[in-house]
Amino acid sequence: MAEPGQAEANTAPVGGDDGRVGVYLHLPWCERVCPYCDFAVLAARPLESAVEDRYVEHLLTELSARAPAFAARPLASIYFGGGTPALFRPASIVRLVEAVRRAFPSASPGSAAGVPDEAPEITLELNPSTVERERLPDFRAAGVNRLSIGVQSFDDRLLKRLGRAHRASVADATLDAAREAGFEDLSLDLIFAEPDQTPAALERDLDKVIAFGPEHVSTYELTFEPATPFGRAVADGRMTPPDEDLAAAMIEQVEGRLEAAGYARYEISSYARPGRRARHNARYWQRQAVLGLGMGAHSTEARCATRPHGARRANPRELADWEAAIARNPAAAGEEETLDPATARGEAVFLGLRQVEGLSAAAFAEEFTAPPRAFFDAEIDRLVGMGWLVEGAGGDLRLSRAGRLVADDVAAEFVGGEGD
Secondary structure, eight states: OOOTTSOOOOOSOOTTOOSOEEEEEEEOEESSOOTTOOSSOEEOSSOOHHHHHHHHHHHHHHHHHHGGGGTTOOEEEEEEEESOGGGSOHHHHHHHHHHHHHHSOOOOTTOTTOOOOOOOEEEEEEOSOHHHHHTHHHHHHTTOOEEEEEEEOSOHHHHHHTTOSOOHHHHHHHHHHHHHTTOOOEEEEEEEOOTTOOHHHHHHHHHHHHHHOOSEEEEEEOOOOTTSHHHHHHHTTSOOOOOHHHHHHHHHHHHHHHHHTTOEEEETTEEEOTTOOOHHHHHHHTTOOEEEESTTOEEEEOOBTTBTTOEEEEOOSSHHHHHHHHHHOGGGOSEEEEOOHHHHHHHHHHHHHHBTTOBOHHHHHHHHSSOTHHHHHHHHHHHHHTTSEEEOTTSOEEEOHHHHHTHHHHHHHHHSOSOO
């Protein structure tokens, strides 16, 4: 029996569980908080060593307390997200990588876990800056083998409008330095549909991305979350989002340029060269186990006999609240929600549809005892009739090209209840 507040370890994969675990570590500090950002972040100029050290100790405490809930699972991935994780000293990253590897040793072929050995993907997010650029060789030596670089744009005017701390020349220098440091797996983030951005400006950004040639590109339509400065500006009439038709045209512009350059879109916002899909990110879309550590981190709890569809856990978004929770009981720092079958079915559909392969009706039936039609007949008919959803002969589902432009609307059909 698990201790109170600690998930029961899953020693036998259930349903589509791959038997592995990904570990997400949230390092929340940034040089400045961007006006569109709705993440759990903190401003630090600079990040004080004592503050960093205390946070790392809390992460190690939480890891030690939470790892038993994912016992016997080999490590699939480590992801340092934020915030700006590259503001942390390389020595801190080394401590965390080594601790995670000790908690989740790699398995060997034919081991008890039954999962072949595979080198974990270890990703570090960073923003273009001189300080972060100088640390790249040390991050590589620490075991980081993949970088996610928040370029967002190569247009200085747009960068200023977005509140970014860097300029295009700094981004160029950082990308070059990443290659020089030996990184062969780079992902670039690109934001589009910013107010006043034109298709011509987006085309120039895409030209730069393609010319550099990263292995992976993540593209995001700018959103205006209500609690952010941008969201408040829209509510007050001080900022006008781009026209929906223009934003949709930009989505198609991004897809067309990147696919012509050899990047395959494998998820709504993600493009990759062959063999370079983001393994850690895919764990969320595929509902695989992820242990989230740190302020504001989210976990996908391991499935087990008593929770066949798993659970979600969300850590406190405020630093003081998270630290207090770690002091009380590090195994139960977050709020946990066990997924009931109806919730799990809805999530399985909309997360499956985010991926280009779509939703397998057979895999869905294996977990939920019947194919999607048994639970979402009316919704599927409606979306197929609208031309947003494509249904295969065996009941497999995927978004049409038109459906990808309104993916959020399609998702809403499945998460609000069954048979509505």
